[in-house]
Amino acid sequence: MGQMIDLNTLTNQSADNVSGETENESAMNYLSPKKVEEERVQRRSELRKKLQSMSTKALLQTVLEAQETRVATYRKYDR
């Protein structure tokens, strides 16, 4: 069985924060560039570790899948 990277873990942290905190706490987190940057650095580090185990073909496949997600995001944002 191949390795699966759960992007929910990598990307839903901010969404969880929004739903699980008071408005003030959420606003504070949202406004803290330091916290945002820390989370970003951590996310990059975790992602990098996982990408290292993937073949070049799998990396390119992931690019295409990310692209599909981007198109879906545009459909909601830009209509």
Next chain:
Amino acid sequence: MEGQLDWKGSHFANVLLCDRGLDQILETQNMSHYPHICSEATASFSVLSDTIKALHNMLMEREEIESASQVGQLQKAEMEKLNLTAALHLERIREQAHDWEEERDGNCSSIGKLLRESVQSLQSKISTCVETINESIDEIRATMIEIED
């Protein structure tokens, strides 16, 4: 079996993005939702850009120059498209606001024409970006076919 990212399990974009778009906002004339939509879309695009850049860096480290170049070209075009799309949204909002003003006051000025031309110009530039993006995707697919399993 190859390792892969679990995009299907990651429905973060669907969770983050509410079911409202610019057209609906302009139609209802309720602009209060727009900043919310923008911040949610920004968060989603930011995560996607980070992922693509990480993939690009990994390809560079492996000296997969051709593949890295294709991914880099794709990301560059996507960044440009996002900037143009944001500009288009602002211009459409201006155009709509101007139309409302004209309708209310019964005036007709050349500003409306300029705004419509600006919207068309941005839409044309976005179309060019989309062509570049599609070419990059085709190149990536072709490269994948060349790579042996």
